[in-house]
Amino acid sequence: MANSPSDASRRRGPSATTVFKLFVPSLVGVLIFFVPITLGGKTTIPLDHMVTAARSLLGEGSGFYALALIVAGALYPLVRGTWRRSLTERVFSVLKLAGVAAAVMALTGWGPAFLHEPDMLPFLFDKLVIPVGLIVPIGAIFLALLISFGLLELIGVLVQPVMRPVWRTPGRSAIDAVASFVGSYSIGLLITNRVYQAGQYSAREAAIIATGFSTVSATFMIIVAKTLELMAFWNLYFWLTLVITFVVTAITVRIPPLSSMDDSKRDGEPEAVPGRRLATAWRTGLEVAERAPSLPSSVALNFREGLLMAISILPSIMSVGLAGLLLAKYTPLFEWLGWAFYPFVAVWGLDEAAALAQASAAGLAEMFLPALLMGDAGLAARFAAGVVSVSAVLFFSASIPCILSTSIPLSVGRIVVVWFLRVALSLLLAVPAGYLVQALAG
Secondary structure, three states: OOOOHHHHHHHHOOOHHHHHHHHHHHHHHHHHHHOOEEEOOEEEOHHHHHHHHHHHHHOOHHHHHHHHHHHHHHHHHHHHOHHHOOHHHHHHHHHHHHHHHHHHHHHHOOOOHHHHOOOOHHHHHHHHHHHHHHHHHHHHHHHHHHHOOOHHHHHHHHOHHHHHHHHOOOOOHHHHHHHHHHOOHHHHHHHHHHHHHOOOOOHHHHHHHHHHOOOOOHHHHHHHHHHOOOHHHHHHHHHHHHHHHHHHHHHHOOOOOHHHOOOOOOOOOOOOOOOOHHHHHHHHHHHHHHOOOOHHHHHHHHHHHHHHHHHHHHHHHHHHHHHHHHHHHHOOHHHHHHOOOHHHHHOOOOOOHHHHHHHHHHOOOOOOHHHHHOOOOOHHHHHHHHHHHHHOOOOOOOHHHHHHOOOOOOOHHHHHHHHHHHHHHHHHHHHHHHHHHHHHHO
16 A cells, blocks of 8 residues: 555655744744843833834824724624624623723713723723733734744643643643733633634633633733732742632632533644653644645734734723723622622631622722722732732623633623632632731731
8 A cells, every 4th residue: 555645754754844834933923922021121021012112103193093993893793793693792782882982081081070080991091902902913913923833732732731630621721821921811812712713622621711811911910019019029929829820720620610611622632642742742733834824824814813802802891891990989889799709708817808808809890900999908918819810810891801702602691600719719719828928028
């Protein structure tokens, strides 16, 4: 029987072009997303430098750029007819139109004075909408380098022994987790959605990654730490938050609603033969690189996906985020909701148990709210609030609309249940961590 061309090429070894395609674009992608460099006295990843440069270049025009994306996002469901799909789509289509009105007020200064207080429209528009509106499309351009040429598959096979037993996700999901933590949850979700649409994640795996790994970035954690005066304990805060976030994820994957989701997929990760993991990883990465599309077509596809995600997220951030901030500031809603978390804090005998529970509940509206509300508390309570701000992962001002804009089959109800479980478990772990930091500080 004649040998196939693939058998012959495997015996000859990979071509120099294939090895180049595997390593060079991927290494450039790693550099842009994961390697901090110092420019102009600021040390951060190159993607963040690019976003900062783009915002500086746009100047005052950055606000009009964001408004243009918001208007496009509000019109998109109406033009495409997607608003008819479900009640959730109809509700969010209305909220996106409300987001246009909120963005116009933020940009022009029109509207009631209380909406223009620093922690309302200015916070949403300047600190969330404009940065996300820039980072998602710019990040999507370079995302093609990271996910299209075999690196995702190569690393995925190597880290299977950790990812599968602990978090019940494929090895390639490690890339999503790192991308979220050093870049942005929106970038992590962009990766997750692309891999899920390609049939390489099951619905359950995509949901686990979206609700458990898509945290706010490490750079945003610095803002939380500064607000809570935790920079003196930055390394403890960073590493304990990282550990607690992923321990909570390891627990939530084993209980409903995540554990009961569909786990079938079209194109699963190859299993390595014992003792042949490195060889399997190498072969898998080369196979993907060999059949990868051209760089221009990969960039064009990812940029289109990124732009669509940006226009889907931004109107919701403005409307839902503003509603959450108003509810937290002017109603007792989160105070009432906070009592559900009170037992998880009170069990540790913390003096500010009620305040911490209520602040943690407010995080459903905006992840920054627990930090804002607990700024004057004791060290243990402040530390716990800082951890929960990150480890809760899910909030209505940004990450939840971002998830809903993807193809991942997660309803609002299911997301809120996962959020409740994450906050309760995070508080159980974060309060003793706060006591530990307090003891070390004393």
